[in-house]
Amino acid sequence: MKKHILIAGGGIGGMISALYLKKAGHDVTLVEKNERLGGRLAFVREKGYKVDEGPTIVLLPGMLKGILHEVGIDETSLDLLQLDPLYTIQYQDGTSYTKYSDSQRQLDEIRRVFPKEDQGFLKFIEDMTNRFQEGQQAFLEKSFHEKRTFFTKENMKILMKLKAYRTVQSALKKYFSDERLRDAYALQTLYVGGNPYEASAIYSLVSYSEHAHGIYYLKGGYASLVDILERQLIEMGVNVRRNEEVTQLEFEGKRAVKAKVNDEHIAADAFVINGDYPAALKQLGLDEQDRRKYVPSSGCVMVYLGLNKVYHEAPVHQFFMGEHFDQHMKEVFQTKTVPQDPSFYTFNPSIIDPTLAPEGCSVLYMLIPVPSGDHINWEEEKDFVGNMLNRLEKRGFPQLRESIVWKKVRTPNDSLREGLFEGGSFGLAPNLFQSGVFRPQVKVAETDNLYAVGASIHPGGGVPIVMQSAKLMASVLLKDLNDRKEVKLSG
Structure with a gap:
């Protein structure tokens, strides 16, 4: 018998969940507070340039393509380019080490x-x-x-x-x-x-x-996956409601019965939360459902650049190590202070994808791991980004500063404003007691019909893994509905 399922949040987890549940024959409503779907999988756009805002490294291509196939998306929709070499690591002492699939x-x-x-x-x-x-x-x-x-x-x-x-x-x-x-x-x-x-x-x-499965690049940027999923949602008839927000769930005992969406109360047989789990529970007034004290993942300072040149000699992915990696990690995770000599990552996709910038130009992305939390006012750390750009220029991108057409910066303060738990960029930290059974699961404890997907939910973060959490969630939800079309848990 056809049921109605309401999903709060249109990130990758919510979109994949909607496709699985719709494919199983149910009515699905997907509610997204923003104009666009995709959550952290988004683009920064400026002056004819675009660059991925969040994830850039495509891992586990078999899992990614397998799940897309199961929700009716042909892998020919994806223009995946395998990278070999995978990336280069530049050490402070001048040593350079490159990783390969071969x-x-x-x-x-x-x-x-x-x-x-x-x-x-x-x-x-x-x-x-x-x-x-x-x-x-x-x-x-x-x-x-x-x-x-x-x-x-x-x-x-x-x-x-x-x-x-x-x-x-x-x-x-x-x-x-x-x-x-x-x-x-x-x-x-x-x-x-x-x-x-x-x-x-x-x-x-x-x-x-x-090494075993490779690193890939999705032509047009990783966030172009959102358009592919969105087309499939529309084609399958999922009811997508944008610029609307689920602000409350109404319960009868352990059973959720209605969601408050703006001023409307919508009944459903099951509900799915797709948001940064602890923050989403708190926003919905459900923090009593889970009283654990969770530890957030690291934060990031992200620097997005539009350049008037292309650095053809630089690889797509690079890691630049500080002198003492262990000290950087202590600053990020223990003392939670502004890193003094951080390691950092760069993404230089224009050398393989000319569609991201005007002709002869390029985009460049720098990610610096920093502490999560609200105790650092990054707007006051004005020298931090400037110092990092100087390092980047010296260590791999000569004449960088004079090539910058535009610059945008994102910090943990932005992540906090957007509802990410304690400003962490990747959901809950993947420590031992927040992994496996100890991580929040796809069914919210002590409820009969409330489920969850996303980076803070088992199995964890990363786009293919979040998609896998949606697959697991759909399987559990459909089983609970006594639906015979349970999702087959293949690899």
């Missing part, structure tokens, strides 16, 4: 830059190959809203095998003796706002996945 090229590069570390790299790849498959099946593809399903003998064995009790950095000591190389395989925890000195070694699988 294993022989990677071995040659390790032998060139880090002699005697090649056997450790081969052992790392061998161990992670075995662990990735088991970890994906045991944790990425399962919901743990029923906690007993997590604490099985088999899962505990897999967690021990994954070295979940160790941190990313400590686990890498088994493979690499050079601290610079350990940093090269630990910094990926920052993709989801985690501290490599605290995050579980499970997250070592991210750097392995880059």
Whole structure:
């Protein structure tokens, strides 16, 4: 029997959820407070230029394409370009290390830059190959809203095998003796706002996945995925309501019965929250549903530039390491102070995609990990961005300052204003006790028909993983509705 499902929030998680639930034959209403859908997957546009505002590195292409296929989107809709080399890491001492998908090229590069570390790299790849498959099946593809399903003998064995009790950095000591190389395989925890000195070694699988599954670029920018999803929502008949906001849910016992949308009260059989989970619960007056004290992910200062030239010699993705990566991480996650010598990331997509800027011009994006929270007034830190641009110019982009046509800056203060939990850029921090069963699940505890998707929900952050959370949520919701069209949980 056809049911009505209301989704509060039109980010990637909400859009994919809507497509799965509509495909299962239900009426779906998607309510988005802004004019545009897509959440953090958006563009910064200025003077004929455009650049991704948020995610830039396309990982897990198989998962991404598989989920899109399941909701009726043909993979020919995506113009994915594989990058090999993956990216380059520039160290403060002048060392440059490039990562490749091709294993022989990677071995040659390790032998060139880090002699005697090649056997450790081969052992790392061998161990992670075995662990990735088991970890994906045991944790990425399962919901743990029923906690007993997590604490099985088999899962505990897999967690021990994954070295979940160790941190990313400590686990890498088994493979690499050079601290610079350990940093090269630990910094990926920052993709989801985690501290490599605290995050579980499970997250070592991210750097392995880059080698095994590749890094891709979506032509037109990652945020062009939003247009593809939006077309499918319209084609399938999802009722999309923009510039409207769910401000309250009405309950009868443990059952949500109506959503207040502006001044209207809309009844539905099930409700889905797609927002930054702790902040969204608080906004809806549901913080009593979950009283845990959560830890936010790191924040970011993002600098977006439109340039009157193209840096053809610079790769698409680059990481520039500060002198002491461990000190930078302490400033971000422990002392929560403005970093003095931060490592940072750059995105230079115009060398492979001329559609992003006027002819002969380019866009450039710089991301600097900084503390989340509201204790730093970034508008008063006027020298910070200027100093970072000076470093960028010296370390890889000569004559940068004189090439800038326009500049935009985004800080944790902006993230706070937009409703991201404590100004963190990636949802909840991916520490051990906010991962797996300990992370908020796709079904909100102590409710009969309230569900959640997004970066703060299991399995976690990153576009394909958020899409996977939507898939898990749809499966649980449909099962609860006794719908026979339960989503098949394939890889």
